[in-house]
Amino acid sequence: MLCFGILLDAAGQVLDKATSYSVDKGPDEVVLKTPGGKALLAYRHTVKPPPAGVDPSYGRAGYIHPLKTLSGNVLTHIQPADHYHHYGIWNPWTRIAYQGKEYDLWNIGDKKGTVRFVEFADTFQDETMAGFEAVHDHFIFNDGREERIMRENWRIAVTQMDDTRYLCDIYSTLVPTGEGDVVLKEYRYGGLGFRAREEWTNKNSEVLTSSGKTRKDADGSLERWAMVYGELGDGQGGILFLSHPDNYNFPEPVRIWPEDGNGGRGDQFFNFSPTKNKDWVLELGKTYTLRYRLVVFDGPMMADEAERIWQTFAHP
Numbered sequence: 222m223l224c225f226g227i228l229l230d231a232a233g234q235v236l237d238k239a240t241s242y243s244v245d246k247g248p249d250e251v252v253l254k255t256p257g258g259k260a261l262l263a264y265r266h267t268v269k270p271p272p273a274g275v276d277p278s279y280g281r282a283g284y285i286h287p288l289k290t291l292s293g294n295v296l297t298h299i300q301p302a303d304h305y306h307h308y309g310i311w312n313p314w315t316r317i318a319y320q321g322k323e324y325d326l327w328n329i330g331d332k333k334g335t336v337r338f339v340e341f342a343d344t345f346q347d348e349t350m351a352g353f354e355a356v357h358d359h360f361i362f363n364d365g366r367e368e369r370i371m372r373e374n375w376r377i378a379v380t381q382m383d384d385t386r387y388l389c390d391i392y393s394t395l396v397p398t399g400e401g402d403v404v405l406k407e408y409r410y411g412g413l414g415f416r417a418r419e420e421w422t423n424k425n426s427e428v429l430t431s432s433g434k435t436r437k438d439a440d441g442s443l444e445r446w447a448m449v450y451g452e453l454g455d456g457q458g459g460i461l462f463l464s465h466p467d468n469y470n471f472p473e474p475v476r477i478w479p480e481d482g483n484g485g486r487g488d489q490f491f492n493f494s495p496t497k498n499k500d501w502v503l504e505l506g507k508t509y510t511l512r513y514r515l516v517v518f519d520g521p522m523m524a525d526e527a528e529r530i531w532q533t534f535a536h537p
Contacts, residue, residue: 242351242379244344251344253351253379255291261379261387261517262288264355266338271305279330282338283357284308285377288460290519291385294453296460298416303483306330307416307490310515312375312393314496316406317361319370319399324361327411334361342374352378352390358398370399371503382516389515397505405501408494410476413513415460415491417449423480423487426451426459429524431472431531436480441497443472446531448522449491458519461527462493463534465512470495 245252250263262285271279279300286309287295297309306329313336315327326334336357343354359371376392391413397403405411417426428436431445439447450459464473474497478490493513495501503509514534516522 241348242346244346244351244353246344251341251353253353253377255381255387256348259291259293260289261291262377262389264353264377265308266341266355269299269308271300272302275300275305276330278332278335279305281306281308281329281335283336283355283375284311286310288389288515288517290453290458290517291381291387292453292456292458292519294418294458294519296418296458296517298419301416301419301488303488304416307414310391310413310415312336312357312373312391312413313411314359314405315411316408316496317370318404318406319361320401322363323406324363326359326361327414332362334359336360336373339372343376345378350378350380352376368399370397371403372396372398385519387517389517391513391515393511393513395503395509395511397503397507399505402505403503405496405503407496407498407500409497410492410494411496412511413462413493415449415462417451417489417491419488421451421489426489428477428489428491429527430475431528433524436477439475440477440479441474444475444493445472445535446527447475447477447491447493448527449489450518450522451489453519456520458517459522461516461518461522461530462491463514463516463531464493465514466535468495468511468513469501469509470499474498 243254249267268280286297288297313326317324324333339356354376357373374394378390381387430447476492480487
């Protein structure tokens with residue numbers, strides 16, 4: 222915990238900053254850092270306006286960017302000109318049925334809804350990890366009125382595996398808060414999304430999944446894990462996305478952009494989308510969870526190693 226700028230452990234003893242992870246909260250972002258002071262990721266808690274001349278409705282908060290490897294390479298991208306609503310790593314839903322109407326909280330430029338940061342429920346840091354729990358409210362827009370239909374707690378924690386890899390755990394808790402059930406409708410994407418660095422195209426990046434599929438045939442497949450990786454300067458690196466067996470519709474369908482997408486560039490987009498092939502009914506008065514682990518790595522990673530890491534995550 223933090224006491225007047227001094228780091229303390231659970232017993233109240235002073236921790237050496239050089240041996241403790243840290244949560245640095247600024248006016249717009251919270252940055253999670255290693256004991257050595259390396260910034261691993263930033264979480265934006267104030268609204269980031271879109272580029273000049275773009276509809277202000279594309280602005281939002283409550284996302285991770287930049288996400289970096291331990292060597293400092295940025296893996297995420299926000300507000301690309303082809304999809305201004307893409308925000309690094311973020312978690313909205315695309316087709317929502319509520320009280321007889323349909324809404325969209327992903328394509329926020331359609332002005333049917335959005336997701337907003339509310340507050341931090343928790344921040345934590347010690348010798349093993351750092352993280353925070355952010356509260357997000359999911360709003361629909363209906364005839365000039367706004368209504369909150371769902372609250373999400375997004376708990377993020379990072380810890381280092383070795384000199385080239387670290388873990389980022391994402392635990393999402395969803396609770397309907399309106400006057401009825403929330404139906405997350407079947408659609409090709411929605412949920413945990415990742416827009417990769419602008420430099421990654423079909424020329425220098427790849428996808429590999431737990432079922433052995435690649436970018437050519439992975440879209441729509443049902444997966445325990447998926448790896449998105451590519452060139453980083455003179456080396457390579459990427460993210461191994463792990464889905465937990467307790468998640469809805471596990472093994473989860475994935476959304477992978479086609480190799481010839483975006484006018485042939487083939488930019489990288491990945492999405493664990495549990496509603497890609499069926500609806501998910503969130504009943505009023507109940508709580509629902511989704512759990513993911515991201516392994517952020519420099520260098521290569523082989524499929525057998527990815528499987529071992531998933532087994533450790535799923536069956537510790």
